[in-house]
Amino acid sequence: METRRYPYVTLDVFTDTRFGGNPLAVFTDAQGLNDAEMQSLAAEMNYSETTFVLPPANPANTARVRIFHRTAEMPFAGHPNVGTGYVLAGLRPDAGDVLRFEELAGLVEIHIERDAEGRPIGAEIDAPQPLQILGTLPAEAIAPCIGLAPADLVSSAHLPTRASVGVDFVLVEVTAEALSRALPDLAIYRRVAEEHLGAGDRLSIFLYARTDNRIRARMFSPLSGTWEDPATGSANAALGALLLSLGEQTEARFEVTQGVEMGRPSNLGVRAWRTADGIRASVGGNCVPVLRGEAAL
Known part of the structure; x- marks a missing residue:
């Protein structure tokens, strides 16, 4: 059977300093992974959360994003959205400054923050539900x-x-x-x-x-x-x-x-x-x- 390969990146979120903040792994193209494989990869990465980027159900949105911690899937989480938005803004320069992620808890908007040269430096996310x-x-x-x-x-x-x-x-x-x-x-x-x-x-x-x-x-x-x-x-x-x-x-x-x-x-x-x-x-x-x-x- 042919080996399937899935690229990922890791980053530190809510910090300007490497090895500070909250680490995150992002699988940038997770098409072909099943639920059990996503859960196993999240456990293997051993971070508080790992995200998996998939095509959106609605093409007006940027992506469908699934979030797993070490033992289960999460409907929504903060630092995975900030970090995944930052990663996709770097990979998809044409995506703009507002990304929309489909998640179990609902639609999440990510507002990309950039430096003076236009490079992504972080993001702000709106929680999907009112208090x-x-x-x-x-x-x-x-x-x-x-x-x-x-x-x-x-x-x-x-x-x-x-x-x-x-x-x-x-x-x-x-x-x-x-x-x-x-x-x-x-x-x-x-x-x-x-x-x-x-x-x-x-x-x-x-x-x-x-x-x-x-x-x-x-x-x-x-x-x-x-x-x-x-x-x-x-x-x-x-x-x-x-x-x-x-x-x-x-x-x-x-x-x-x-x-x-x-x-x-x-x-x-x-x-x-x-x-x-x-x-x-x-x-x-x-x-x-x-x-x-x-x-x-």
């Missing part, structure tokens, strides 16, 4: 999941809140001192996921400390294979939308730093705004290319 608040969880349950005490959590603005703009996270404000010493406890994680979500493999906790519009954050999702994530665009977009929902402003912007404790500092710009169908959010940042290769199957 959905899916409920709250007790501090007494969430705090032990991340090795903290309930007193380390800050509830003056909101309780630990499960929210989504395409994929859901539990958003938890903590003190600045507690942020740096948080550590997941896998057994407690699994128990809380079963008791409160009815799903033993899906509990992603995004914790943050805030000073005005500057945010320091971390994200843990050990049940799905990501012990800690250097930069989580979809969670940051959900946080921006949630914070806007708590006040009367029509728009808000936030500067987020994530991944510091991992040695992969990431910088994300978040914007949230009110629309007729709810609160929408976007997240953006720069990208740096790292590797190029091919998979032979």
